[in-house]
Amino acid sequence: MLLEQVEYVRPQSLDEALEILANDDGAAPLAGGQSLTNVLKNRVASVDVLVDISRLDDLAGIARTADGGLSIGACVTYDELDRSADVRQTHWLLGEVAAHIEDQQIRNKGTIGGNCCLSDPTNNLPPLLVALDAVMELRSRAGQRSVASADFFKGYFATALEPGELLVSVTVPPMPAGSGAGYTSLAVGADAKAMVRAAARVTLDGGTIADSRLVLARVAHVPVRDTDAEARLNGGDATEESVAAACAGVADGMQPIADVHGSSEYRRQMAKVMARRAVSQAVAAARGSRNGSKAGGN
Ligand SMILES: Cc1cc2nc3c(=O)[nH]c(=O)nc-3n(C[C@H](O)[C@H](O)[C@H](O)COP(=O)(O)OP(=O)(O)OC[C@H]3O[C@@H](n4cnc5c(N)ncnc54)[C@H](O)[C@@H]3O)c2cc1C
Numbered sequence: 325m326l327l328e329q330v331e332y333v334r335p336q337s338l339d340e341a342l343e344i345l346a347n348d349d350g351a352a353p354l355a356g357g358q359s360l361t362n363v364l365k366n367r368v369a370s371v372d373v374l375v376d377i378s379r380l381d382d383l384a385g386i387a388r389t390a391d392g393g394l395s396i397g398a399c400v401t402y403d404e405l406d407r408s409a410d411v412r413q414t415h416w417l418l419g420e421v422a423a424h425i426e427d428q429q430i431r432n433k434g435t436i437g438g439n440c441c442l443s444d445p446t447n448n449l450p451p452l453l454v455a456l457d458a459v460m461e462l463r464s465r466a467g468q469r470s471v472a473s474a475d476f477f478k479g480y481f482a483t484a485l486e487p488g489e490l491l492v493s494v495t496v497p498p499m500p501a502g503s504g505a506g507y508t509s510l511a512v513g514a515d516a517k518a519m520v521r522a523a524a525r526v527t528l529d530g531g532t533i534a535d536s537r538l539v540l541a542r543v544a545h546v547p548v549r550d551t552d553a554e555a556r557l558n559g560g561d562a563t564e565e566s567v568a569a570a571c572a573g574v575a576d577g578m579q580p581i582a583d584v585h586g587s588s589e590y591r592r593q594m595a596k597v598m599a600r601r602a603v604s605q606a607v608a609a610a611r612g613s614r615n616g617s618k619a620g621g622n
Contacts, residue, residue, distance in 0.1 A: 328364065341375055341490065345488045377398075388410055394410060400435060415456065421507055422436075424448070450547045451523040457474075458496045463489065465488060506607075510597070518541070526607055533560055538557070574595050
C-alpha cells in the first residue's frame with residue numbers, strides 16, 4: 325500500500341526539530357523510517373508532518389564518556405554500532421546484537437533511537453540496554469531529562485516520551501570490572517520474531533557472582549528484570565550447576581503473556597532456558613577477555 329500524502333521536513337538543527345514537534349500535534353520524528361513508514365502505509369496510524377531527524381548532528385555519533393562508558397546518538401544505526409571500535413572494545417555484545425538484526429538493508433537504516441522509541445516488544449535492543457543499565461537522554465523545548473532504560477519502556481508500543489520530546493542519545497555506563505554479558509533468543513522458524521528472549525550481565529568476584537542483571541523480553545510487553553532470580557544468583561557460585569539452580573525459578577512470579585505463538589506456561593519454561601543460557605554466556609564472557617558473549621540469533 326502507498327503512503328498517504330504527508331508533509332516532509334528536514335530541520336537543520338535539534339532546536340528547529342523540537343520547535344516543529346512542540347508546535348504541531350500531528351508531527352512525528354522520522355529516524356530510519358523502517359517501522360514508521362510501514363505503520364503509515366498500513367494505515368495503523370497517520371501523521372501530518374514527518375520530521376526527518378536522521379541527519380541531525382546532535383543525534384549522531386558514538387562517544388566515549390569520561391567514566392569509560394558510551395554516549396550513543398539516537399540516530400546511530402545498527403550498522404554503525406556493529407562497526408564501532410569503541411562499542412566492540414568495551415560493550416562487545418551491543419555491537420554483536422546489532423549485527424544480527426534482520427538484514428543489511430535494515431541495519432543500514434534502523435537506528436538505536438527508533439528501535440527503542442517504537443517499543444515493539446520483539447525489538448532486539450531494549451532488553452540488552454536494560455541489562456546494561458543504559459540511560460535514555462530526552463530533550464524537548466522545555467529542557468532535558470534522563471530516564472533509566474528500565475523505566476523508559478512503558479507498554480506495547482508505549483514509552484516515557486512526552487509529546488514534543490525526542491530521544492537524543494543513550495548513555496551506556498562502563499561495564500564493571502570482572503563483568504560479562506549474554507543474550508539469547510528463542511524463535512521458531514528462521515525468519516520468525518523472538519518468542520522469548522533473555523539478556524544478562526554478571527560481575528564476578530573470583531568464583532562468585534557478585535552482581536547480576538537478568539532481563540526477560542516477550543514474557544511481558546516490555547523488558548522486565550527478574551529481580552528474584554538476580555537475588556538467587558548474587559552471592560552464588562559462578563558454576564553451571566549453581567546458575568541452573570538459580571534460573572530454575574525464573575519467571576515463576578510472573579504471568580507471561582500468551583498469544584498465537586505460545587502459551588503462558590510454555591513461555592515461562594522457555595524463559596528459564598533462555599535465562600540460564602544468557603547467564604552462562606555472561607559468566608563465560610566475564611571470565612574471558614570479552615565483555616559479552618555471542619548473540620543467539622534474532
Ligand atoms: C522487514 C523488517 C524486519 C525487522 N526486523 C527487526 C528485528 O529482527 N529486530 C529488531 O529489533 N527490529 C527489527 N525491525 C525494526 C527495525 O529495527 C526498525 O528500524 C526499528 O523498529 C525502528 O527504527 P527506525 O530508526 O527505523 O525508526 P522509525 O521507523 O523512523 O521510527 C519508529 C518510531 O520511533 C519514533 N522515533 C524514532 N526516533 C526517535 C527519537 N530519536 N526520539 C523520539 N521518537 C523517535 C518515530 O516517530 C516512530 O514512532 C525490522 C523492520 C523491518 C521493516
